[in-house]
Structures are given as C-alpha cells and as structure tokens.
Amino acid sequence: xxxxxxxxxxxxxxxxxxxxxxxxxxxxxxxxxxxxxxxxxxxxxxxxxxxxxxxxxxxxxxxxxxxxxxxxxxxxxxxxxxxxxxxxxxxxxxxxxxxxxxxxxxxxxxxxxxxxxxxxxxxxxxxxxxxxxxxxxxxxxxxxxxxxxxxxxxxxxxxxxxxxxxxxxxxxxxxxxxxxxxxxxxxxxxxxxxxxxxxxxxxxxxxxxxxxxxxxxxxxxxxxxxxxxxxxxxxxxxxxxxxxxxxxxxxxxxxxxxxxxxxxxxxxxxxxxxxxxxxxxxxxxxxxxxxxxxxxxxxxxxxxxxxxxxxxxxxxxxxxxxxxxxxxxxxxxxxxxxxxxxxxxxxxxxxxxxxxxxxxxxxxxxxxxxxxxxxxxxxxxxxxxxxxxxxxxxxxxxxxxxxxxxxxxxxxxxxxxxxxxxxxxxxxxxxxxxxxxxxxxxxxxxxxxxxxxxxxxxxxxxxxxxxxxxxxxxxxxxxxxxxxxxxxxxxxxxxxxxxxxxxxxxxxxxxxxxxxxxxxxxxxxxxxxxxxxxxxxxxxxxxxxxxxxxxxxxxxxxxxxxxxxxxxxxxxxxxxxxxxxxxxxxxxxxxxxxxxxxxxxxxxxxxxxxxxxxxxxxxxxxxxxxxxxxxxxxxxxxxxxxxxxxxxxxxxxxxxxxxxxxxxxxxxxxxxxxxxxxxxxxxxxx
Numbered sequence: 001x002x003x004x005x006x007x008x009x010x011x012x013x014x015x016x017x018x019x020x021x022x023x024x025x026x027x028x029x030x031x032x033x034x035x036x037x038x039x040x041x042x043x044x045x046x047x048x049x050x051x052x053x054x055x056x057x058x059x060x061x062x063x064x065x066x067x068x069x070x071x072x073x074x075x076x077x078x079x080x081x082x083x084x085x086x087x088x089x090x091x092x093x094x095x096x097x098x099x100x101x102x103x104x105x106x107x108x109x110x111x112x113x114x115x116x117x118x119x120x121x122x123x124x125x126x127x128x129x130x131x132x133x134x135x136x137x138x139x140x141x142x143x144x145x146x147x148x149x150x151x152x153x154x155x156x157x158x159x160x161x162x163x164x165x166x167x168x169x170x171x172x173x174x175x176x177x178x179x180x181x182x183x184x185x186x187x188x189x190x191x192x193x194x195x196x197x198x199x200x201x202x203x204x205x206x207x208x209x210x211x212x213x214x215x216x217x218x219x220x221x222x223x224x225x226x227x228x229x230x231x232x233x234x235x236x237x238x239x240x241x242x243x244x245x246x247x248x249x250x251x252x253x254x255x256x257x258x259x260x261x262x263x264x265x266x267x268x269x270x271x272x273x274x275x276x277x278x279x280x281x282x283x284x285x286x287x288x289x290x291x292x293x294x295x296x297x298x299x300x301x302x303x304x305x306x307x308x309x310x311x312x313x314x315x316x317x318x319x320x321x322x323x324x325x326x327x328x329x330x331x332x333x334x335x336x337x338x339x340x341x342x343x344x345x346x347x348x349x350x351x352x353x354x355x356x357x358x359x360x361x362x363x364x365x366x367x368x369x370x371x372x373x374x375x376x377x378x379x380x381x382x383x384x385x386x387x388x389x390x391x392x393x394x395x396x397x398x399x400x401x402x403x404x405x406x407x408x409x410x411x412x413x414x415x416x417x418x419x420x421x422x423x424x425x426x427x428x429x430x431x432x433x434x435x436x437x438x439x440x441x442x443x444x445x446x447x448x449x450x451x452x453x454x455x456x457x458x459x460x461x462x463x464x465x466x467x468x469x470x471x472x473x474x475x476x477x478x479x480x481x482x483x484x485x486x487x488x489x490x491x492x493x494x495x496x497x498x499x500x501x502x503x504x505x506x507x508x509x510x511x512x513x514x515x516x517x518x519x520x521x522x523x524x525x526x527x528x529x530x531x532x533x534x535x536x537x538x539x540x541x542x543x544x545x546x547x548x549x550x551x552x553x554x555x556x557x558x559x560x561x562x563x564x565x566x567x568x569x570x571x572x573x574x575x576x577x578x579x580x581x582x583x584x585x586x587x588x589x590x591x592x593x594x595x596x597x598x599x600x601x602x603x604x605x606x607x608x609x610x611x612x613x614x615x616x617x618x619x620x621x622x623x624x625x626x627x628x629x630x631x632x633x634x635x636x637x638x639x640x641x642x643x644x645x646x647x648x649x650x651x652x653x654x655x656x657x658x659x660x661x662x663x664x665x666x667x668x669x670x671x672x673x674x675x676x677x678x679x680x681x682x683x684x685x686x
Contacts, residue, residue: 001371004340007347008354009371014062014291014330015243017188019353020100021061022346023367025052026293026334026357027106027191027247028388030409030419031066033089034079037407041072042079044088047419053092055360056101059367062353063101064245064293066410067108067193070174074138079107080177086185093186104245105182108193109171109230110200112146113160113209114153114299116391116399118406122155142167147203147210147217153258153299154391155398163200168216168226176233179242189243191293192230195284196247197305198271198298201227205280206252206298208270220276224283231288245291246284250277250319253301260301260598262606263312271298274319278326285327292327293355294320295335303599307336309383309479310568310599314341321350336383339370361388361412361419379414379489382482385593386673387413393594395585405591413673414486416680424680429454433686436461436513438653439521440501441469443664443675445490447519450683452497459515460499463506467491470523470665471672473544474562477569510654517659517686521679524648524665529557533620540566540645551640552576555625557617559586563645564600571609578610578637580617580627591671612637661686 001009009021033049034042052063071078079085096103117125117140124130125140134140144152145163152158179190195202203209204226210217216225231244252271253261261267272280281292295316297304307315316335324331333345334355342354359366363379370378388410392400399406412418417425433456437448440462448460466472468487475483494501510518526539540562542548552575556567559581567577579586586604587597604611614630624638652666661682664675 001373002375005343005370007343008339010346012330012352014189014245015241017102017243019061019102021059022353023060024062024293024332024334024353024355025055025060025064025360026332026355027064027066027193028357028361028410029066030388030411032068033065033092033105034068034085036066036409037073039074041075041077042082042085044085044092047421049092050421051364051419052103053095053099054364056096056099056103058365059371060101060360063096063103064106064191065103067106069108069110070171070178071142073143075136076139076142078174078177080174080181086181089182089187090185097186102188104189104191104243105187106191106193106247107175107178108199109175109226110143110145112144112163112200112203113150114198114200114203115143116401116406117144117152117154117158118399118401118403119397120403122158122398125158146200148212150209151257152398153198154393156258162212165214165216172226172229172233175230176237179234179244180237183238183242189245189290190234191245191247192227192234192289194247195224195227195280196249196295197302198249198252198300201230202249202298206271208254220279220283224280227284228287231284235288240288243290244288245293246289248281248284248292248294249296249298249305250274250281250294250316250323251296252298253296253304254298256300258300258598259605260297260303260602262603263315265606271300274322277323281323281327285329289329291330291332292323293332293334294323295333295355302595304335306385306389306593306595307383308385308593308596308599309482310596310603311336313338317341317345317351321345324351358383358388358412361410362414376492377489380482380485382414382486382672384413384672385596386591386671387411387418389595390591390593392590392592392597394583394588394597400590402590413671414676416677424677424684426450426453427684429456429686432456433516434514435459435517435519435686436515437519437521438507438510439469439523439666440464440467440503441521441523441664441675442471442490442672443666443679444469444519444521445494446676446679447521447663447683448499449490449493449497450680451686452499454683454686456686458497458499460494460501461505461507462501462503465504467494467501467503469521470541473541476544476546477565478572479569507653510660517661518654519682520653520660520662520666521664522651522653522666524669525651526644527647527649529617529644529646531617531619534644536620536622537642537644540643543643550575550643553639554578554641554643555580555637555639556643556645557625558645558647559583559611559613560589560645560647561587561592563643564604566643566645567609568600568603571607578612578639579604580612580615580625580637582614582616584614586611586613
C-alpha cells in the first residue's frame with residue numbers, strides 16, 4: 001500500500017468501541033437491514049446483509065446501514081414490535097464481527113416535508129376521502145408530519161401537517177426501545193437520523209422550518225430539544241457507554257425554500273449557519289452524542305449531501321474540519337471524499353475518519369484494492385445517482401421516480417449485482433459460443449467482459465480507433481474526470497480476458513460474421529430539428545469532442561441533461577451560454593436525481609444564465625436564433641454560435657432476431673444504467 005494512505009489504517013475509538021481503520025461506510029437509503037419501503041413491512045433484509053458482509057470482508061472499518069424508519073411506511077408497525085427480526089440480526093452481527101468490522105444501525109425519526117412523496121401517492125393524500133381509505137396501509141399524514149405546517153419539498157401544493165407532542169414522545173420512546181434491541185443483538189452502536197439534510201429532526205432544529213410556540217419550537221434549546229431527548233432516552237435504555245452517533249449537517253447551505261447555495265457563493269444562510277452550528281455541535285455532544293457523522297446541506301440544497309459530479313471533490317471537508325474544533329468527540333466527514341485527501345486530513349487531525357458511500361456500491365473491494373496497491377483496478381463511482389438514489393422532480397411534479405426504484409434504492413448503475421444479487425449473477429455458460437459484439441462503447445465493453453467471464457469466446461468490433469463510443473463525448477467536459485476514469489477502467493478490464501478486440505473495423509453486414517450470437521451495441525444518432533438554418537448549428541457531440549469551435553455567446557437548443565451540461569461547461573470556460581427549452585423546466589426526464597438537476601438549475605439561476613422555457617426554435621441565422629414562446633410571440637436571441645442538443649434516436653446496425661440481440665441506446669436511448677443493466681439482461685441468457 002502506498003504510504004500516503006497510512007493514516008486511514010490506524011485504529012480509533014467511539015466511546016469504548018475500537019474501529020480498526022478510519023474508513024466508514026456511510027448510510028444510504030435502501031440498504032437498511034430492516035427492509036425499505038416494502039409492502040411486507042419491516043423484516044431482516046438478507047440482500048442488504050449480504051451487501052454489508054461482503055464489504056466487511058473487504059476491510060471496511062465501520063458500517064452504517066441506510067435509514068431504518070422506526071415505524072413501517074406500510075401498515076405502521078413499529079420496529080421494536082418485530083422480535084424475530086432482531087434474533088436474525090444477532091446471528092448476522094456474529095458474522096460481521098468475525099471480519100473485524102463494526103456496525104452501527106441508523107434509526108430515523110422520519111422525513112417530514114422531505115418525504116419524497118411520489119406522483120402515484122400524492123393524489124391519494126390530496127383527497128381527504130382517499131387519504132382516509134389508504135391510511136391503514138400508508139399513513140401519508142404521519143410520513144409528512146413536520147414541526148409546523150409547510151409545503152412539501154416534493155409537491156409544493158401539499159401542506160405538511162404539524163406533528164403533535166404525543167407523536168414526538170412516541171418517536172422518542174421508539175428510539176429507546178429499538179436501540180435497546182439493537183444493543184441486545186450485538187450491534188456496536190446506533191446512529192440517530194438526523195440533525196442532517198433537512199430531515200425531521202433537522203426541521204425541528206432550524207428556525208426557517210420550525211414555527212412552533214411550544215417546548216419544541218422558538219428558542220435554540222427548544223428547537224434542539226427533540227434531538228436531545230432522543231439521545232437521553234437511548235442512553236437511559238442502553239447505558240451511558242453505548243455509542244450513539246448523530247448524522248449532522250454543519251451548514252444548511254440554504255438561500256430559501258427549494259433554493260440552495262453554490263460552493264463559494266456569498267449568500268445569507270436561512271438554515272443553520274456556522275455560528276449556530278458551532279454552538280449546536282457542542283450542545284449535542286454535551287447531551288450525549290458520541291460522534292458526528294457530518295457533511296452539509298438540506299433537501300433544498302441537496303447537492304451538498306449527495307454531491308453530483310458538478311460539485312468539487314471533498315466539498316464538505318473545510319466545514320466539517322472547522323466544526324471539529326468545537327467538540328471533543330470523533331467527527332467523520334463525507335461528501336465526494338478522495339482517499340488521499342481524506343488520509344491527509346486524518347493525519348493532520350482535521351477529522352477522525354473518512355465517510356464513503358456510493359463507492360461501496362460500485363466496487364465492494366475498493367478498500368482491499370487500495371491496501372494491495374491496485375488503485376487502478378478500482379471501478380470509479382461517477383456520481384450519477386441513476387441507480388442508487390434517482391428521486392427525480394421538475395416544475396409542478398412530485399417525485400416522478402418509478403415505484404420499483406422507490407422500493408429499490410441503493411442499487412448501482414455501474415454494478416447491477418449491488419442489492420440485486422438474486423437477479424444478476426455470473427454463471428458459467430452451459431455451452432461455449434462464438435459471440436460477436438459490435439460497438440466498443442460502454443454497452444459493448446460490458447457485454448464482452450460479462451460474456452468472457454461466463455466462458456464464451458468473444459470478438460469485439462469497434463469502427464474507430466478508440467473504445468468508449470458516445471461516452472467519450474459525454475466524458476469530455478472538465479467536471480467529468482470520473483467518467484474518463486471509467487472508460488480507462490473498462491479498457492484495462494478488457495485486457496484481463498481472452499477477448500479479441502478488433503479496432504478500426506466497421507461491420508456493415510452482420511451476415512459476414514462467423515458467430516453463434518451477435519450483440520448489436522451501435523448506439524444512437526443525434527436528432528435534428530427541421531428548421532431553416534439548421535446546418536449552421538454545431539451538434540452536441542461535435543462540441544463535446546472539440547471538433548468545432550464556438551464563439552463567446554452560445555445558444556444551446558435543448559435543456560435536457562446534455563444541453564444543461566454543455567451550458568455549464570461553456571460557463572466554466574468563460575463563455576456566455578443561453579438555454580432554449582420547449583418544456584416548462586430544465587431536465588424533465590424521469591430518473592435523473594434531483595440532487596443533480598437542482599444543482600444545475602440553481603447554478604444557472606445564481607449565475608444569471610438566460611433560460612427560455614416553453615420556447616421553441618424557429619430559425620438559425622449567422623448572428624443568432626429566432627424562437628417562439630408559449631404565447632406564439634417570436635423574438636431573436638443574438639449569438640455567435642448555436643449548439644444543438646435535442647436528443648438521440650436509436651441507431652441499430654440490425655434488427656433483433658433469433659441470434660441477434662440489440663442493447664443499450666441502439667435499442668432504446670437511456671443512460672448508463674439502462675445500457676449496463678440491459679447488457680446483463682441479454683448476456684446472462686446466452
């Protein structure tokens with residue numbers, strides 16, 4: 001192992017619990033050991049247990065599973081009422097401890113106005129009659145209950161009801177009872193969720209959200225009372241020495257309702273500012289909390305707690321390091337943490353441990369590879385959120401995420417086996433076949449590797465001199481360093497297997513191939529808008545590959561994800577972009593995480609990038625474009641250049657047949673998740 005990582009592999013303590021190294025697997029919704037958003041209710045989740053045991057065997061120091069709601073979302077049963085579940089948990093903890101890892105269970109008071117109510121459920125709540133009918137199954141009023149009435153983060157036309165004192169006391173009691181059962185099952189500690197990210201306890205602590213006039217609102221002490229009474233109840237039930245961590249946001253990074261602050265921005269904090277945080281951290285420590293598992297943000301500034309690729313690496317480190325000066329308990333920092341930077345921060349005493357989350361979903365062996373000096377073999381997380389946390393929303397819409405995704409968080413776009421080990425598995429082929437894979441993009445490379453693992457003889461054909469396909473262009477922007485690392489990872493991975501890679505080889509007739517099965521992974525082609533002057537525009541891919549230069553003032557036609565990323569890159573490079581989009585919001589595609597989309601929307605708003613919504617292109621001229629708004633009014637936008645980013649159409653070399661399999665964008669335009677999972681869906685069966 002490179003000595004620069006040495007500080008990560010020193011022991012530390014939380015109370016009397018010794019952790020063997022300074023790497024913490026942070027909680028991710030969907031990895032709860034007690035199940036997540038399932039109609040069957042709380043139970044010991046064997047899929048999550050398998051996930052954690054594999055990571056434990058691969059040298060993680062402390063594991064904190066994803067949030068466990070104290071009360072089931074469906075049917076309303078309390079966790080502490082399921083004795084069988086805790087008996088199974090005890091057996092699992094014995095296996096975890098054999099690896100030398102430690103594990104804390106994260107328990108949540110709830111989400112309040114941050115509950116990601118879906119478009120399927122929202123209408124049921126809005127109608128008093130249907131709300132009463134479904135209440136025994138899913139009590140939406142309980143899930144949405146807040147410190148005081150306020151709009152839902154996800155459905156602004158829903159007012160979240162005020163939580164009663166009786167409900168507060170019931171939750172405090174549930175924390176104590178559940179924590180005691182965890183302790184009795186051999187769990188090393190519990191984490192309270194959370195004075196963090198704008199969840200329920202955080203809403204109580206922040207004056208912007210808490211307008212109560214009773215003992216749980218108003219003064220500093222009253223606003224933090226709920227969190228204080230929780231830890232005191234746990235300590236009373238479990239003993240003073242039983243470790244209790246707190247998930248904690250140092251600063252809220254909020255400018256207002258559903259409006260976050262950009263990194264480095266000079267703004268007025270409406271949530272928890274640093275001055276209050278300095279006081280709060282010490283106050284919460286003195287109340288009994290034994291560790292702060294910290295970062296920044298709320299659901300209004302979600303990109304701080306769930307940083308997309310646009311956010312800087314180690315984005316929360318300075319704030320977390322600052323708050324450590326005000327407490328005597330261990331402090332963990334999470335948020336796109338780089339292992340080398342984290343190790344140095346530990347060595348310098350700035351933090352006590354490094355919190356990592358999504359990287360564990362992509363590559364369960366990444367710590368082992370770090371120890372064995374195989375860093376280049378670590379499959380990188382690209383911060384896409386497409387599999388792990390794709391709660392999505394746009395103007396006028398609640399969470400548009402599919403129900404299957406809501407019920408299956410913490411899967412991984414790049415690793416289909418994560419939390420889906422029963423569905424996706426590598427099994428030896430019954431008969432070795434000669435298989436041709438046409439197209440060396442991500443889908444083609446993923447297919448070739450999986451087929452080779454299964455024992456097939458694989459030939460991969462790529463018409464150009466580079467592997468990566470359209471993802472080469474997608475990874476070109478300056479902020480896509482992890483995407484570029486992913487392409488490099490695939491190229492190295494291909495070399496490990498007996499795959500015949502034929503570069504500069506274009507297949508035009510699949511009948512010429514001597515193959516038992518053919519995988520067509522030829523991607524998609526850019527759409528065109530049939531308007532006058534369309535030939536003057538620069539295609540998105542040509543811009544991204546730097547094939548064509550653009551001027552200083554650039555109109556981007558299309559406000560989807562690619563168009564917004566192009567506009568973002570233009571701005572970072574000192575250009576002046578303008579976005580024209582036909583929809584009523586930017587990035588309306590379902591399945592793109594709100595953490596990602598809200599960053600771009602907030603960035604353009606903060607930096608006054610012109611955005612014309614519900615506006616269509618009518619003509620491109622040499623000096624700009626003519627567009628039409630929703631009222632039919634035409635006007636001109638002056639520009640030096642126009643970049644066209646209006647989507648793609650599948651471009652399969654051949655149609656599906658008995659032995660011809662079309663995958664990825666060649667089948668249906670999507671994202672890396674649809675490309676990679678689709679490749680597995682096909683290649684597992686061959």
